[in-house]
Amino acid sequence: MSSSLNRRYRHGEWPQGAPWNEIIESLLQHTSVRSYLDKPLPEGTLHTLLAAAQSAATSSNLQAWSLLAIEDPARKARLAELAGNQAHIRQAPLFLVWLADLSRIDRQAQRQDIELGAPAYLDSLLVSSIDAALAAQNAVVALESLGLGSVYIGALRNNLAAVIDELQLPPLVFPVFGLCVGYADPTRQAAVKPRLPQQVVLHRETYGQPVEQQLVDDYDQHIAAFYREQGLSTPSWSQQAVERLRSIHTLNGREHISAVLKDQRFEQK
Amino acid sequence: MSSSLNRRYRHGEWPQGAPWNEIIESLLQHTSVRSYLDKPLPEGTLHTLLAAAQSAATSSNLQAWSLLAIEDPARKARLAELAGNQAHIRQAPLFLVWLADLSRIDRQAQRQDIELGAPAYLDSLLVSSIDAALAAQNAVVALESLGLGSVYIGALRNNLAAVIDELQLPPLVFPVFGLCVGYADPTRQAAVKPRLPQQVVLHRETYGQPVEQQLVDDYDQHIAAFYREQGLSTPSWSQQAVERLRSIHTLNGREHISAVLKDQRFEQK
Numbered sequence: 001m002s003s004s005l006n007r008r009y010r011h012g013e014w015p016q017g018a019p020w021n022e023i024i025e026s027l028l029q030h031t032s033v034r035s036y037l038d039k040p041l042p043e044g045t046l047h048t049l050l051a052a053a054q055s056a057a058t059s060s061n062l063q064a065w066s067l068l069a070i071e072d073p074a075r076k077a078r079l080a081e082l083a084g085n086q087a088h089i090r091q092a093p094l095f096l097v098w099l100a101d102l103s104r105i106d107r108q109a110q111r112q113d114i115e116l117g118a119p120a121y122l123d124s125l126l127v128s129s130i131d132a133a134l135a136a137q138n139a140v141v142a143l144e145s146l147g148l149g150s151v152y153i154g155a156l157r158n159n160l161a162a163v164i165d166e167l168q169l170p171p172l173v174f175p176v177f178g179l180c181v182g183y184a185d186p187t188r189q190a191a192v193k194p195r196l197p198q199q200v201v202l203h204r205e206t207y208g209q210p211v212e213q214q215l216v217d218d219y220d221q222h223i224a225a226f227y228r229e230q231g232l233s234t235p236s237w238s239q240q241a242v243e244r245l246r247s248i249h250t251l252n253g254r255e256h257i258s259a260v261l262k263d264q265r266f267e268q269k
Numbered sequence: 270m271s272s273s274l275n276r277r278y279r280h281g282e283w284p285q286g287a288p289w290n291e292i293i294e295s296l297l298q299h300t301s302v303r304s305y306l307d308k309p310l311p312e313g314t315l316h317t318l319l320a321a322a323q324s325a326a327t328s329s330n331l332q333a334w335s336l337l338a339i340e341d342p343a344r345k346a347r348l349a350e351l352a353g354n355q356a357h358i359r360q361a362p363l364f365l366v367w368l369a370d371l372s373r374i375d376r377q378a379q380r381q382d383i384e385l386g387a388p389a390y391l392d393s394l395l396v397s398s399i400d401a402a403l404a405a406q407n408a409v410v411a412l413e414s415l416g417l418g419s420v421y422i423g424a425l426r427n428n429l430a431a432v433i434d435e436l437q438l439p440p441l442v443f444p445v446f447g448l449c450v451g452y453a454d455p456t457r458q459a460a461v462k463p464r465l466p467q468q469v470v471l472h473r474e475t476y477g478q479p480v481e482q483q484l485v486d487d488y489d490q491h492i493a494a495f496y497r498e499q500g501l502s503t504p505s506w507s508q509q510a511v512e513r514l515r516s517i518h519t520l521n522g523r524e525h526i527s528a529v530l531k532d533q534r535f536e537q538k
Contacts, residue, residue, distance in 0.1 A: 018313025044287025133402035145292035254392035
């Protein structure tokens with residue numbers, strides 16, 4: 001317990017007697033995997049991950065998401081190129097695309113001769129995207145429990161129209177993010193990344209940030225040490241995060257997603 | 270394994286030898302809890318859940334989310350009323366609000382005399398909302414492993430402006446959903462809810478729905494049987510889902526969230 005907390009927060013203070021167990025310990029061990037072995041997944045893995053994913057909560061039992069499993073090397077290569085040339089998309093034996101999907105319910109509505117009004121509203125985009133995210137995270141917990149590794153690919157939204165085209169997605173389907181799945185290359189395994197102190201993230205009763213800056217400064221030290229240990233020259237968290245959100249250029253094409261989603265009939269009213 | 274799959278899918282077909290373990294078994298057991306005992310949580314539970322939540326992946330390590338923990342009975346009562354009068358929000362000892370939060374990075378930008386351009390785009394709303402969802406789902410896995418129960422409260426968006434006011438949220442902070450946490454009342458525990466067959470949710474290489482309708486019809490039978498067993502008169506999935514997305518009236522106020530989010534400086538360009 002204390003060693004996994006130390007890796008995650010790089011400090012030793014923790015309330016005595018806080019509950020702990022092996023599942024929580026394994027959640028704390030999470031790292032993103034960006035180098036995979038050339039080794040196939042055990043037979044049936046996809047079905048097990050999907051069962052875990054479908055067991056997550058879903059808004060009003062709408063189940064407003066679908067899963068697209070990609071194993072074809074040529075398609076993975078094309079998607080890798082569209083998603084910021086990330087080599088691990090090619091390398092991973094399985095690439096999962098998590099889809100916000102209102103089209104399944106729309107097909108049922110057509111059958112009942114009903115035109116759906118709600119999908120045109122922003123809330124429906126959120127409901128379906130959040131459904132997809134909750135499902136995906138359950139799959140990540142499941143795959144890590146099986147000794148597999150993964151990394152989310154938000155850059156799937158960099159060239160959203162081209163990805164929709166490649167995957168032949170109908171209206172009311174949106175590829176929220178990708179997920180590479182495979183066996184981590186143990187020689188290139190990243191360490192657990194430290195996170196912001198809990199006091200920065202946690203608010204009680206209402207929102208307030210009385211002591212934030214000192215704690216962010218401390219974290220900037222911890223994360224800089226982490227990146228040095230990993231042989232990276234990444235700047236501090238506060239510099240990196242500001243840089244990432246600085247301008248339209250750092251969106252890498254994602255400034256277009258609102259328009260592309262409107263073409264997909266997610267009108268965002 | 271076969272009994273938990275039977276509960277989740279109400280059929281017995283499954284690829285032989287698919288990988289399985291206790292963690293996956295516990296994910297399959299998930300149910301939403303809407304009746305809680307009047308029993309406090311073990312000391313330190315919140316810190317354990319937050320450590321699990323912070324261990325989830327986060328886009329570009331932005332950590333663009335925060336957690337608001339609410340225990341004050343008067344505030345829980347006000348939030349319950351704003352969120353469709355859900356009594357379990359009052360009943361649960363802990364009510365968590367998962368916040369999409371770009372304000373923390375914005376404060377760092379202000380310190381560096383930089384004006385952030387990206388938060389005005391829809392992608393930033395998605396990045397921060399998805400960050401919050403991945404974190405929340407890890408917390409749900411953790412709390413269930415501790416014998417606790419929970420239920421997501423999407424209805425926190427029904428009266429979004431009033432909730433933002435109640436929680437004193439600054440610009441660039443958005444309450445994505447709530448989560449009730451507590452000990453389930455064992456006398457009112459819901460059973461595992463069946464989900465759509467995997468073949469309906471899973472696509473391979475590209476999107477297609479060749480055999481969907483027969484499988485949806487089968488599922489409508491399974492879910493109707495489930496609701497009867499629970500003493501509920503809920504209609505079939507296809508009717509219920511269509512009804513839920515039918516019109517602006519079934520959005521219960523969420524037709525306003527785009528405008529309210531613009532007021533919060535999530536401009537959704």
